[in-house]
């Protein structure tokens with residue numbers, strides 16, 4: 360099974376507007392550079408290195424601001440820079456993207472930041488996390504490759520998004536999650552009426568189980584969005600980088616702080632910036648990417664601190680469950696992007712994460728899940744340690760919605776007053792003089 364012929368130009372779609380050529384040539388190994396057709400594999404046949412989408416550089420360079428701006432108000436405005444979905448009829452999608460880029464002046468003032476601070480708020484996506492971007496890519500590739508079912512091993516948000524995409528497209532799905540996930544994420548995975556399997560183990564255990572299932576005959580017709588179609592999946596994260604640049608008026612911010620689980624999102628935001636520069640769409644003003652992890656799951660932060668190129672797996676703990684991948688597949692590539700751009704990786708403990716959620720909510724009106732608390736708290740740390748320059752423009756990524764992870768807030772975030780419905784009771788509580 361392969362996807363549409365590379366570089367093929369198709370007729371106008373019924374939805375209107377010209378369909379751009381597909382810029383994908385095939386897949387390429389990030390380790391040895393071997394190329395292959397656009398198939399459903401994530402590991403190189405030569406060296407088992409990770410496969411990535413290989414684009415025709417000429418086609419990427421031909422993309423213009425005007426072409427993007429004429430597109431729909433979602434990730435598909437960047438279709439000319441993506442591996443699949445150029446023809447709207449091919450898409451399996453909830454049309455995520457173009458989420459708000461929120462100016463965070465009051466948080467900046469508290470942190471002593473003078474260069475401008477923004478929050479890219481991906482809680483505004485259809486299933487309330489950035490995962491809708493990657494699942495739209497993976498599900499579209501899966502259907503294009505002839506699969507009849509989509510599946511995933513997930514720390515929660517991916518499960519939510521896969522089940523919702525399947526429900527919208529009328530495609531069956533199966534998602535596997537650790538059984539100790541937050542109730543909000545379990546309910547949101549179950550509500551779409553798809554198959555939901557809870558596994559008594561960590562995410563890394565779940566991932567191992569799905570890898571084994573994928574090898575069986577029963578699962579031959581099933582695309583695991585973050586396994587056999589992972590090269591396409593990962594490209595969806597580039598749209599976060601494109602949007603930040605476009606929403607800043609086609610400018611790349613000097614610094615970006617990004618939460619890391621597998622590390623894929625961080626590498627793709629950096630890749631998106633490089634592609635926009637190569638296409639002449641933005642000026643190369645330089646940028647630094649910073650990674651954020653929790654102290655309960657910090658394998659990439661530890662490798663960064665020690666100057667290692669390899670990432671040693673850990674056993675994750677702590678409240679930032681969406682980031683709890685102990686053996687991050689893209690860890691070495693995330694390290695490379697951070698080091699190449701002169702960034703850093705920070706880590707924060709659970710109390711700081713809760714404080715980060717509260718700080719962001721109190722100063723911007725954005726209610727983040729624990730991953731956004733990690734990012735906000737790491738921003739504070741990086742500024743305090745002098746590793747992030749407070750005088751340069753900075754964007755932090757909120758990748759998920761606070762309502763999904765209420766549990767860690769319940770003990771400390773409470774109503775300020777309780778009164779009976781009478782003026783005297785309100786007076787007693789000190790609300791009126």
Ligand SMILES: *Cc1c(COP(=O)(O)O)cnc(C)c1O
Pocket residue numbers: 488489490516517618619620621622623624625681682728730731758759
């Ligand atoms: C999956 C996820 C991430 C990180 O994703 P990777 O690409 O695996 O690093 C960040 N934030 C949230 C909320 C997520 O669900």
Ligand SMILES: [Zn+2]
Pocket residue numbers: 388389390391392393403404405406407408
């Ligand atoms: Zn290889």
